[in-house]
Amino acid sequence: MTWNRHTTHVQDGDLVLLVGQRHKHFMITLKAGMEFHTHRGILKHDDLIGLPWGTQIYSHTDAPFYIFSPSLADVLRDMPRNTQILYPKDIGFILLTTGIGPGSRVIEAGTGSGAMTTALAHSVGADGQVYSYENRKAMQVLAKKNLRRLGLEERVEFKVRDIEEGFDESDVDVIFLDVRNPHDYISQMRAALKPGGYFASLLPTFNQVEELLLALNKSQFAFIEVCEIMLRYYKPQSSRLRPTDRMIAHTGFLLFARRVEKVDRPEELEKGDLS
Numbered sequence: 615m616t617w618n619r620h621t622t623h624v625q626d627g628d629l630v631l632l633v634g635q636r637h638k639h640f641m642i643t644l645k646a647g648m649e650f651h652t653h654r655g656i657l658k659h660d661d662l663i664g665l666p667w668g669t670q671i672y673s674h675t676d677a678p679f680y681i682f683s684p685s686l687a688d689v690l691r692d693m694p695r696n697t698q699i700l701y702p703k704d705i706g707f708i709l710l711t712t713g714i715g716p717g718s719r720v721i722e723a724g725t726g727s728g729a730m731t732t733a734l735a736h737s738v739g740a741d742g743q744v745y746s747y748e749n750r751k752a753m754q755v756l757a758k759k760n761l762r763r764l765g766l767e768e769r770v771e772f773k774v775r776d777i778e779e780g781f782d783e784s785d786v787d788v789i790f791l792d793v794r795n796p797h798d799y800i801s802q803m804r805a806a807l808k809p810g811g812y813f814a815s816l817l818p819t820f821n822q823v824e825e826l827l828l829a830l831n832k833s834q835f836a837f838i839e840v841c842e843i844m845l846r847y848y849k850p851q852s853s854r855l856r857p858t859d860r861m862i863a864h865t866g867f868l869l870f871a872r873r874v875e876k877v878d879r880p881e882e883l884e885k886g887d888l889s
């Protein structure tokens with residue numbers, strides 16, 4: 615299976631996104647000789663192999679589909695899950711703010727269903743490394759399967775552990791925590807993060823943000839930012855452009871902080887003057 619080949623034409627073994635009427639979509643891996651059955655008819659994989667990406671095709675009942683190479687957001691939207699997963703709007707901002715890119719070494723916890731793991735593995739490239747911690751073994755079974763399907767498994771070291779016990783790595787570029795009580799793991803997190811490195815967390819409630827701020831202020835973290843990403847879609851009709859009727863009102867608050875080393879006047883940190 616190959617995802618994201620940067621090709622112009624569909625090839626045998628590609629992961630493809632089929633988009634039908636009313637944006638109904640399916641993600642499948644093409645295999646010569648196979649058929650894909652939907653409630654809107656059958657598509658033969660052989661008829662799709664060799665087409666330019668973006669081509670409109672028809673099932674045997676004449677239902678139309680477009681064929682695309684799935685984007686990272688497409689992959690995350692369709693990812694099988696057994697936990698709450700991060701949304702693309704939050705993932706995108708976390709990656710940009712912390713500067714995660716090719717060659718980065720990143721720790722995350724918990725693995726959950728592996729949505730963030732997938733985005734991290736995609737971003738760090740073949741030369742980077744993701745260390746993903748999760749205290750419930752069963753969770754990582756699904757996450758590993760999700761990463762394997764995308765050919766990203768080798769960029770991730772999965773570890774079954776309660777992060778209370780600490781991390782094996784040191785001097786990583788970024789640590790991202792998506793657990794209920796990140797404030798309880800600040801010393802473990804600081805021990806694994808490189809000087810000046812970024813810590814980030816997603817927290818659904820104000821109360822969690824408050825606890826995390828208190829803990830970070832005591833542990834030499836500075837330039838703390840708390841924000842929330844709001845995303846509103848519009849109906850793309852030129853004659854009556856307006857927002858869609860529904861939106862996701864809340865996912866979580868994002869918190870970013872940097873590990874700092876030399877503080878001449880530590881009382882400034884406690885007052886939040888360096889935030």
Ligand SMILES: C[S@@+](CC[C@H](N)C(=O)[O-])C[C@H]1O[C@@H](n2cnc3c(N)ncnc32)[C@H](O)[C@@H]1O
Nearest residue numbers: 699700724726727728729730748749776777792
């Ligand atoms: C909301 S899910 C993470 C979802 C993940 N970020 C994603 O995008 O798919 C939180 C996960 O953290 C795990 N977790 C909670 N506390 C933990 C701890 N102390 N150590 C390791 N994992 C923990 C939970 O078991 C759960 O699977």
